[in-house]
Amino acid sequence: MSEQPAAQADDRRETSDERLDRNWDSLLQELRVTQTGTQILSGFLLAVAFQPRFTELDGYQIAVYLALVSVAAITTAVGLGPVSLHRILFRRHAMAQVVRIGNVLVRITLAGVAIVLTGTTLLIFDVVLGRAAGLAAAAAVLALTLLIWLIVPRSVRPDGP
Template sequence: MSDDGAPGRDETAQERADRLWTDMLQEVRVCQTGAQILFGFLIGVAFTPRFAALPDFDKNLYTATVILGAVATGALVAPVAFHRLLAGRGMKPELVHVAGHLIAAGLVTLALTIAAALLLLLRTATGSPTAAWIISSVVLLWFTTTWLVLPHVVLRRAAARRSATDDDGRQR
């Protein structure tokens, strides 16, 4: 066990922070790119000829979706700016902590952006507000299940397995 209590690794707190930071960068690259592309497409919608004909609800939904997309993009890019300001100051553990919260906020707002964009698209494409709400809600529930609930279930099961075995790997 390391100095900071991380099981299964022999690393200092600084080495752990370096490893976690590298992992976080790899993770955020995936969702950051998707958020930026989605945001870019959303910006262009207001400049299409059909936009002016949308009902007020859809225009307001679009506005909320663009704002969510901007917040998601900002939260997912923020760890990079944060790193630039703190680089070389020996604050990597603090950076990892704050970046984790920024990435979590970015993922939540990205899920909301996708669900809102899907709602807007389906309201327009299908002409059925009810179907659009149901499908968008199911997609948001899917994100919640796979992004939040499932990892917590896996974490709890792993903790239960660890508590059922002692330090030598024997059942208690």
Template sequence: MSDAVESEQSRLARNVNELLQELRVAQAGVQILFGFLLSIAFTDKYHATSGHIRVTHLVTVLCAALAVAFLTAPAAWHRVLFRQGRREEVVRVGNTFALVGLAFLALAMSGTVLLLAEVILPTWAAIVVGACALIVFAGLWFAAPLSAKGAQHRESPQSQH
């Protein structure tokens, strides 16, 4: 194998390892959140809650479940395809899955904040608190990095990242 092929393979191996390492951080948080959300349904107080709180809870559980599915999918793809020389595909698809998983995690976290706020505050205030949580997650996880990426490209149009 030539040095160029070796360096490309090394880069892909590093990208796969970095992706899987980043996902470990998100997976731990979403799995704890998922367990917490599941346990709520088995409390005495839950059975006395209103229908809209139960719907909020169900939607939040579904978002957390989808986050788990998308955030663990890259590890499954890697396990199934790693011996087939398809690292580039694993990185490309894994990146997409990670971003979708993070979006569902942001929704699940915001839904959890909304759920708690609905129990404590009037409905309109709870919605404001939940929306603020979503804005924070979307801003920190998506808007800020995309803005920084755009600013870097405007400063250095020749750079290809």
């Protein structure tokens, strides 16, 4: 490990390697939480095709369903990307690249989760209450997701709540 302290904007006394390890640990924790949600949504979507009412879906609902299954599968693969990347680059002194690329993959995963979450809401409300209710519910979920995931974090000041 490097013995030189990293240039910091905060009061941490850590080396560059320690900072990379801390950042990697944070990414892994985010992936653990995200992966659980992705797996639950994906499992739900996979089970839908085997339900008796699936044959009653119209063309639009089937298209939404297939798009959601595709996005869920891609999101799962992308969400596992940082772990695979780390495994391949393990002991090659590439932690900076692993953290940088892992960060990008986690962001893509979150976007995929937002799409699947919104789309699943759309599909369920569309099937149960109709197209207008499906679109309204999806818009509400998307708006809330954007608010919590993008707008609130940008309003946080480093010096306080």
